[in-house]
Amino acid sequence: MKFGVIVFPGSNCDHDAYHVISKHVGQPVDFIWHRDTDLSSYDAVIVPGGFSYGDYLRSGALARFSPVMKSLKEFAASGGFVFGICNGFQILCEAGLLPGALIRNKGLHFICKHVSLKVDNFETPFTNLVPKSKVLSIPIAHADGNYTCDDDTFRILEQNGQIVFRYCDADGNVTDEANPNGARSNIAGICNETRNVLGMMPHPERACEDLLGSSDGRDIFSSLAKSIESIK
């Protein structure tokens, strides 16, 4: 089992992801420079958070044209696991690997705080080890995390169970008050139809050690590791 973490100019959560995979998941992991195009040796590729290309034009818009992205599309199409976190989620949406778009937060502020997350679908490779009753506490840190999509796309997302995480209160109730950024239907993370590509705005890689306030992120990474193991 091997993980890869893509590094774009401006990525800044790449080392966090690397640390979590090597220390907590205990698996080999490589950094993948965005100009590299060979992803054949990896089982899962993480598109980390940060400010790729300085967020110029739109968040994630320019990273889409990096050479690695063509390979990443092929990698995803062949069933490889792709996990986009924060800016990584924005990049996956811009690249068309996930539907919808992430626009400016409703309140305009950059928000950096722990939020509560409700897992909407436990049957994905990224959530199958999360305890059913658990409300995850994971931090967000973004200015453009307001998930939006048209009505048809939303209907498809709901029908297919592609909505994986929703912002909720501490008791797991999905309410408007618990929505930090104005995202449609409190959406914090979605997957593709085949469930091998996940994008989420919260940072599970920043919540893998009790010292940091929460280790709930480990559930997600352990799920991914288990899923890779089960298909190998």
Added chain:
Amino acid sequence: MDFSRQREVITEANRRQVNPWAPRFTVSKSADSVRNPAILFWACRGIELIFPKALVDIIMKAKVFVTLKPSVLDPQGKAIHQSVGTLGFHSVSDVRQGKYFEINFDSSVSETEARTAAEKMAKDVLANPVVEDFRVEIES
């Protein structure tokens, strides 16, 4: 006395001293061409005859306007709306923020080509079709 004229004569004399075979008259040297519209006109026609494209070439500029779709919330526009209200512009009913791009093409590109290229760029890069619309104007 016209001193500039005198300086020109001296320069011409010096030049002939250095190179006795230098041509007696030069077109571009004298500032006459600028002063005399007729000379300027015929000089330009001369250039046009030698390089027919030089004066015919038109440089295309595409202007691309990217705007949020009407259904998409624009918190930045709302903040600006509030600010202009504070400034005293109370009759403003709405403000929407967008992006504007100027794309210059080189002289080999026709108007149709410029429009097609700019529209493709707008669709693929400049705008995100999920949340944004765009409009292209071509200026030559």
